[in-house]
Amino acid sequence: xxxxxxxxxxxxxxxxxxxxxxxxxxxxxxxxxxxxxxxxxxxxxxxxxxxxxxxxxxxxxxxxxxxxxxxxxxxxxxxxxxxxxxxxxxxxxxxxxxxxxxxxxxxxxxxxxxxxxxxxxxxxxxxxxxxxxxxxxxxxxxxxxxxxxxxxxxxxxxxxxxxxxxxxxxxxxxxxxxxxxxxxxxxxxxxxxxxxxxxxxxxxxxxxxxxxxxxxxxxxxxxxxxxxxxxxxxxxxxxxxxxxxxxxxxxxxxxxxxxxxxxxxxxxxxxxxxxxxxxxxxxxxxxxxxxxxxxxxxxxxxxxxxxxxxxxxxxxxxxxxxxxxxxxxxxxxxxxxxxxxxxxxxxxxxxxxxxxxxxxxxxxxxxxxxxxxxxxxxxxxxxxxxxxxxxxxxxxxxxxxxxxxxxxxxxxxxxxxxxxxxxxxxxxxxxxxxxxxxxxxxxxxxxxxxxxxxxxxxxxxxxxxxxxxxxxxxxxxxxxxxxxxxxxxxxxxxxxxxxxxxxxxxxxxxxxxxxxxxxxxxxxxxxxxxxxxxxxxxxxxxxxxxxxxxxxxxxxxxxxx
Numbered sequence: 172x173x174x175x176x177x178x179x180x181x182x183x184x185x186x187x188x189x190x191x192x193x194x195x196x197x198x199x200x201x202x203x204x205x206x207x208x209x210x211x212x213x214x215x216x217x218x219x220x221x222x223x224x225x226x227x228x229x230x231x232x233x234x235x236x237x238x239x240x241x242x243x244x245x246x247x248x249x250x251x252x253x254x255x256x257x258x259x260x261x262x263x264x265x266x267x268x269x270x271x272x273x274x275x276x277x278x279x280x281x282x283x284x285x286x287x288x289x290x291x292x293x294x295x296x297x298x299x300x301x302x303x304x305x306x307x308x309x310x311x312x313x314x315x316x317x318x319x320x321x322x323x324x325x326x327x328x329x330x331x332x333x334x335x336x337x338x339x340x341x342x343x344x345x346x347x348x349x350x351x352x353x354x355x356x357x358x359x360x361x362x363x364x365x366x367x368x369x370x371x372x373x374x375x376x377x378x379x380x381x382x383x384x385x386x387x388x389x390x391x392x393x394x395x396x397x398x399x400x401x402x403x404x405x406x407x408x409x410x411x412x413x414x415x416x417x418x419x420x421x422x423x424x425x426x427x428x429x430x431x432x433x434x435x436x437x438x439x440x441x442x443x444x445x446x447x448x449x450x451x452x453x454x455x456x457x458x459x460x461x462x463x464x465x466x467x468x469x470x471x472x473x474x475x476x477x478x479x480x481x482x483x484x485x486x487x488x489x490x491x492x493x494x495x496x497x498x499x500x501x502x503x504x505x506x507x508x509x510x511x512x513x514x515x516x517x518x519x520x521x522x523x524x525x526x527x528x529x530x531x532x533x534x535x536x537x538x539x540x541x542x543x544x545x546x547x548x549x550x551x552x553x554x555x556x557x558x559x560x561x562x563x564x565x566x567x568x569x570x571x572x573x574x575x576x577x578x579x580x581x582x583x584x585x586x587x588x589x590x591x592x593x594x595x596x597x598x599x600x601x602x603x604x605x606x607x608x609x610x611x612x613x614x615x616x617x618x619x620x621x622x623x624x625x626x627x628x629x630x631x632x633x634x635x636x637x638x639x640x641x642x643x644x645x646x647x648x649x650x651x652x653x654x655x656x657x658x659x660x661x662x663x664x665x666x667x668x669x670x671x672x673x674x675x676x677x678x679x680x681x682x683x684x685x686x687x688x689x690x691x692x693x694x695x696x697x698x699x700x701x702x703x704x705x706x707x708x709x710x711x712x713x714x715x716x717x718x719x720x721x722x723x724x725x726x727x728x729x730x731x732x
Contacts, residue, residue, distance in 0.1 A: 194220045194335070196557070197354060197372035199342060199385070202231060203318070204528050204546040205378030206325035209334045211251050211554045219334045220370060224359045224382070226338040227326050230503035231318035232406060233530070233542045234451050234459050235277060235438045238305050238621055239658065240544035241313055243551055250551075255328055259321075263310035266454075272324055275315035275453040278432035279305040279710075280540075282440045282610075283415070284603035291490035293419060293426040296707050301607045303614055303710040304431050312436070315451045315459070316543070319502075337368065345375075345388045351524065374557065375525040383517065383531055392518040399592035402446065402536050405481045405509045406461030408502040413494055415439060415450070431711030438540050441491060442598060442606065445484055448491065449537060457501070463537060465595050466512055477509035516584060520577040523570060526553055533584040536591045539613045541659070545587075548658045549580055555654075579630075583661040586670065590616070590659070593674040604682040607708060608689040612670050614710075615696040616659040619666075622698055623656045630654040630662055666696060 198209045201223040213219040241260040248257035258268035262276050284299040285291055293300065306312040330336050337356055344355040351373040377385040385391070414435045419426050427434065439450040446464040453459075462484055475483065478500075486492045500506055516533040520526070529545045556572045590613050597606035660666040669692050677685055690702040704710050 194218045194370065194372040196220070196374050196376060197222065197352070197370060198334075198376045198378055199223075200378035200380060200382065200528075200531070201227070201326045201329070201336070201338070202322050202378060202380065203316075203325045203543075204530060204550060205376070206322070206329040206334075207247070207256075207547075208376060208378070208528070208550045208554055210253065210325070210329045210332050211247070211550070212557065213329065213332045213334045214251060214253070215558055217558075219329075220337065220372065221326075221329060221334050222337040222340050222342060222354075222356060224339070224341040227323035228319040229322070230408075231322060232459060232461070233537070234316045234318055235449075235537070235540040236313045236316060236543050237277075237540050237617065238313060239617060240547050242621065242624060243544065243547040243655075247547065247551055251554075259314070261310070262312040262314050265314055269324070272320045273317035273453050273455060273457070275317075275451065276309050276436040277305070277313040277315050277438060277451075278309070278436045279303050279438075280440070281430075281434040281437040282442060282603075282607070283434075284442045284606075285488045285490060287444055287487045289489065290422075291419075291488075293423050297429065297709060298707070299603055301603075301610070301708045302430055302432065302434060302437070304712065309436070315438075315453055317453055317457065337370075340368065342384050342388065343367070345385075347524070373524070376553070377525070377527040377531045380530045381515065381534070383515070383527075385525055385527060385531075386517050389519075389522075389525075394516040394518040395512070395514055398514045398516055398533075398535065398588045400514055400536050400588050400595065401466045402463050402513050402595065403466045403510050404461050404463045404513055404537075405477050405507045406449075406459070407500045407504075407507040408457050408459055409495075409498040409500050410456045410458075411498045412450070412452075412458045412460065414452070415494065418490070418494060429706045429709050431709055440538075441488075442603060443484070443488060444598075444601065446595070446598060447538070448485075460498075461537070463513075465599060476506070478506045480509065481507045514588075520580045521573040522577075523573075526573060526576060527580075528553070529580050529583070532580050535584060535587045538591045538594055539587070541587050545583060545658055548583075548655065549576070552576060552579070552654060579657050579662065582667075583658050586616075586659055586661040586667055589667075589670050589674060593670070593677065596674065596677055600678075602682055605677060605680075605685050608686040608702075609673060609677065611689055611693060611697075611701045612673065613659070614699075614701055615693045616666060618699045619660050619696045620656055620658060623660075628656055630656050660696065669693065669696075 195217040196212050196219045198205045198219065198221040201221050205221060209219045209221045245257055245260040247253065248260070258264040262274065265272070265274050280303045282301040283291060339358055339360045340356040341359050342354055343357045346353040351371060352375055354370045354372060356368040356370065375385060377383070386393070416427050416430070416434045435452050441448040441450070446462065449459070449461045449463065451459040462481055482495070485495050514535055517527060520532040529549050530542060553576060556576060593609045593612065594606055597609055656662060673689055673692055676688060680688060686702070693701065699712065
């Protein structure tokens, strides 16, 4: 079997190499996030280099987009005249403009609750199902990203904009001076005898994800033990997986009639006793699948391979056992990959002359598909800070704009941790009703954030550490007055408190009383009829309104000082 799926993107024969080691910005990591912020900075007249220890195309997960991601992506394309970027905001425009870049429709989120040893049995009241729409049609739907294709394309665009690339190169040392950083690179190509390269860059951006290059070189403390979520995963890409909706109709005719969209055109979640299974379907025969297991309740057996453990769990559930009986793993190898604990959190996220993008600063869990949107939100934020920076500002004092960036990313990761941990609490108790009720915290946050952005509301700066930082922001730098609200209302102390309180109350409530408590508590953030669908657990009207793409930016393009 091939080690990874070949990219559909034609690669340029040669990419630029460095003859001038003097750069304003060095981006570490050439995934879509690193490549995008490099493109933005380069097109705005900065000198940018990007370094990566491997090359494209390559396997990656983190594939499910959301309305928040689409909104910010469209805004970035508008702000920085990135005409190539905008089509990625919607399924229809993606397919029209980039038919060779593999994607899939994502109409929303679908959930199905399985019981071990029992075939899945749809209920008349949909009590073991939950479907929540995020778009009104396939044409304007969100997307699944085949990351090997998307990352390769974004990187190619960065290089074509003038970004200087160093593929198959690893950062081996950093030295700080008053003017910036001296960065030593060595080749990671097998058998290559390439001399070490020495670069100079004024500012470092770490987009290396789990590689956490700056955390290692700057000896930044790991704060993962402060996170409540504790999960691990067994995942890969497969072929031959039948559509779940088709299987349901074959075994239970008419059972999908009330579904507001095809459940396979979604981020599909199968809720199990051990955790849950994701299924993200692309337009070809590739499906991304992954078991995400509550590590506190499912200790890994040292005697089982990743493949054996995967199928041992899958085979406990007859519906899934039948679905997976003919699948073939194709990427990143012919067997699934098993991780250790997924969570990570850095104690520092930005500092004098450097910053981490969110996926490098921390990661919680794929449960709510927050990764792409979080990366895009902070790319927008960090690019505004860096493009507005006054080079004459004294470096003797901490940069308050970067301090605020650090605080916001931390608040967002902390909130996502609570939103996910509460769902695992419900799964551990075997209560799909409590899970469905607590999941409304995420949908309330997402739709409230969308509403605030479309109403041109800006970031809150009235509580906690964010306010303390905001008061110190100097004139001419990024401030709360021109920032988009923090993702998922993470800058709203009232919402954060509501989520924590609901999670604390969950063990003490019945299924019915907890649902009522969630409905009452989330009322100030419920703008789309959560808890009151016409058909139980079937939400067809939580999507962004028509015409949202014309109101996506309340942030003027930054200019140099």
